[in-house]
Amino acid sequence: MNFQGIVLVGLGGFCGSVLRYAVGLYLPFETSKFAWATFAVNMLGCLFIGVGMGKIQDEHLKLLLVTGMLGGFTTFSGFGWELLQYAQAQEHIRALIYGFFSVSLGYTLVLIGRKFADLI
Numbered sequence: 001m002n003f004q005g006i007v008l009v010g011l012g013g014f015c016g017s018v019l020r021y022a023v024g025l026y027l028p029f030e031t032s033k034f035a036w037a038t039f040a041v042n043m044l045g046c047l048f049i050g051v052g053m054g055k056i057q058d059e060h061l062k063l064l065l066v067t068g069m070l071g072g073f074t075t076f077s078g079f080g081w082e083l084l085q086y087a088q089a090q091e092h093i094r095a096l097i098y099g100f101f102s103v104s105l106g107y108t109l110v111l112i113g114r115k116f117a118d119l120i
């Protein structure tokens with residue numbers, strides 16, 4: 001067992017989770033509005049994972065920042081829950097827009113992050 005890796009992922013996850021919670025406090029979810037908090041953290045996470053996986057060579061730093069911090073910061077489960085909440089509130093167009101842009105822009109940002117990592 002890699003105790004050091006577990007600690008690094010845990011510390012990063014703690015920091016990412018606290019940041020995610022803070023964003024949610026600042027931008028609370030409402031079915032009558034776009035889910036900006038989850039969308040923003042997931043899009044930032046996509047961009048940063050592209051950069052991190054392309055640029056961070058040190059495995060310990062990668063465990064701390066990518067696996068831990070980004071893992072705690074981003075939330076696919078929250079994305080799924082919010083889609084369900086939109087559907088139950090009969091906000092089908094909002095759900096489609098949110099789902100489409102989360103996936104398509106998320107992929108694009110991972111690609112941009114990776115290309116950016118190659119440049120720096």
